[in-house]
Amino acid sequence: MRQTILAKRYAKALFAVAQEEAKSEVYRETLNVLGDFLGKYPEAMDALTNLLYPMELREKVMAQLISELKADQFMANFLNLVLQKKRADILPEISSEFQALVDAAQNVSRGKVITASEISGDLQSKVQSTLENITGKKVILSTEIDPAIIGGIIAKVGDLVMDGSIKTQLAGLNESIKGSE
Numbered sequence: 001m002r003q004t005i006l007a008k009r010y011a012k013a014l015f016a017v018a019q020e021e022a023k024s025e026v027y028r029e030t031l032n033v034l035g036d037f038l039g040k041y042p043e044a045m046d047a048l049t050n051l052l053y054p055m056e057l058r059e060k061v062m063a064q065l066i067s068e069l070k071a072d073q074f075m076a077n078f079l080n081l082v083l084q085k086k087r088a089d090i091l092p093e094i095s096s097e098f099q100a101l102v103d104a105a106q107n108v109s110r111g112k113v114i115t116a117s118e119i120s121g122d123l124q125s126k127v128q129s130t131l132e133n134i135t136g137k138k139v140i141l142s143t144e145i146d147p148a149i150i151g152g153i154i155a156k157v158g159d160l161v162m163d164g165s166i167k168t169q170l171a172g173l174n175e176s177i178k179g180s181e
Helices: 002-022 022-040 042-049 054-071 073-084 088-105 119-136 166-180
Strands: 108-115 140-143 153-157 160-161
Touching: 002 022, 002 073, 002 088, 022 042, 022 054, 022 073, 022 088, 042 088, 054 073, 073 088, 073 153, 088 108, 108 119, 119 140, 119 153, 119 160
Parallel strands: 108 140
Antiparallel strands: 108 153, 153 160
8 A cells, every 4th residue: 555655656746747848648658668667577676676786786777777768867867766765666556657647637548348259340449439438538448358258348447347248147147046046
């Protein structure tokens, strides 16, 4: 819980500056790439967070990451501050929180569509437009395939969950049969 609160604070501070400088998208992309990289390569996260390594070495690792990201001076200062405050472990969370702030500012919601098999682009577009009408926001969907749902679609956007899966329908039918006995 404490980590999430800290991540929100860092993300809000960065977002305030990003808004002033009109660099929200640039900073979002930089943080997303960094967050994905640190999640994919735990040894890189270890190099930034392990206190057994001297601070100079951790700063060199961060400098290399900043160089690879082609981050501007403000973002470089921000990332170095996070490192010096021994908060590098929450960089992926900062990235997520920053993404949420940018999405809220742009009236965007991110959602997920879960199906038993791959769906066509037309169906995905229809689901997306339906969710946009319901939420009143632009919806960016990711897809996931889960054969366990048997058929149908589960759509999730924020707190909204629309479950039209056959698995859920069968479970409901099973409960109604049990209830009538």
